[in-house]
Amino acid sequence: MADYLDFVGDPGRDDVEGWLYPTDAHLMSVVNDLQVDRGFRGDVLEIGAYKGKSAILLGFFPEAGESLTVCDIFDSGAPVSDGNARENTAFYPGLLQTDFEKNYLRFHDRLPRVHVGPSEELGEIVAPGSCRLVHIDGGHTYEVARADMETARRALGPAGIVVVDDWSSAHIPGVAMALWERYLTGELIPLAFTKGKFYATWDPAGLTAGEVADAVATRPGIEASGTVRLGRYAAAGVTMTPGDWQRYNAGLRAVYSKLYADGGASAPQRVGF
Numbered sequence: 001m002a003d004y005l006d007f008v009g010d011p012g013r014d015d016v017e018g019w020l021y022p023t024d025a026h027l028m029s030v031v032n033d034l035q036v037d038r039g040f041r042g043d044v045l046e047i048g049a050y051k052g053k054s055a056i057l058l059g060f061f062p063e064a065g066e067s068l069t070v071c072d073i074f075d076s077g078a079p080v081s082d083g084n085a086r087e088n089t090a091f092y093p094g095l096l097q098t099d100f101e102k103n104y105l106r107f108h109d110r111l112p113r114v115h116v117g118p119s120e121e122l123g124e125i126v127a128p129g130s131c132r133l134v135h136i137d138g139g140h141t142y143e144v145a146r147a148d149m150e151t152a153r154r155a156l157g158p159a160g161i162v163v164v165d166d167w168s169s170a171h172i173p174g175v176a177m178a179l180w181e182r183y184l185t186g187e188l189i190p191l192a193f194t195k196g197k198f199y200a201t202w203d204p205a206g207l208t209a210g211e212v213a214d215a216v217a218t219r220p221g222i223e224a225s226g227t228v229r230l231g232r233y234a235a236a237g238v239t240m241t242p243g244d245w246q247r248y249n250a251g252l253r254a255v256y257s258k259l260y261a262d263g264g265a266s267a268p269q270r271v272g273f
């Protein structure tokens, strides 16, 4: 896993297309380490795998007896709502399940359990309370994000953590609506957030925001840069350290200037975002 964290943090090496920043790669691994250290057991679920960038990281998380399941519609042509289909056509044209598989197998000996189909089918596939970590990064319409939040709530067991991608992206505000709607029930407890992902739990006896912030402080490359009160709870904003951000940014600039000099066709999703 350490090698993959380095890989994601080095734009000169990272050639897995997708959307995973070093900050979240580290923070997801911090959360996983805390769960393992505290003896919280369960499977790992990802909704929305694309070409495997985050799934590869999650594939390092399961301990003996635990597993990773990923769900994506890939190129299956599975029917989804019009809004969901429009988003998929705009953002993931030409996505092939085989691209995911090839990338994943560069870093792991075997594939995870893969459910090819809309995430709404996961209710039939993932046992209630069986997971300790669910990463939601699938369809970004309000309806899909809302259903995925409910899937996560149902799938998560003791000390389970939900990680919600694109919680504050202006072009897909339905995710924020689904997240805050859940938050306002008073049951969802925020733990941490980055520019890209929101980390929370439904278990008041599980990990705490303070515990996550303390663990972040021991991790090179990221820092808990400020605590924000969100109604009855507080959560830590997590970013890269300034030095790491400068190095990463310089690496990104070097990669992008080369890609654009070569014509730029593959530039937009080449690294990280």
Ligand SMILES: C[S@@+](CC[C@H](N)C(=O)[O-])C[C@H]1O[C@@H](n2cnc3c(N)ncnc32)[C@H](O)[C@@H]1O
Pocket: 017, 018, 019, 020, 047, 048, 049, 050, 051, 052, 053, 054, 055, 071, 072, 073, 074, 080, 084, 088, 092, 095, 117, 118, 119, 120, 137, 138, 139, 140, 144
């Ligand atoms: C933003 S991408 C995932 C990025 C990936 N997690 C990464 O780290 O690069 C969203 C993925 O969700 C998938 N998707 C969209 N709608 C879906 C749905 N209703 N059910 C399952 N997957 C869906 C898309 O095919 C796409 O691969």
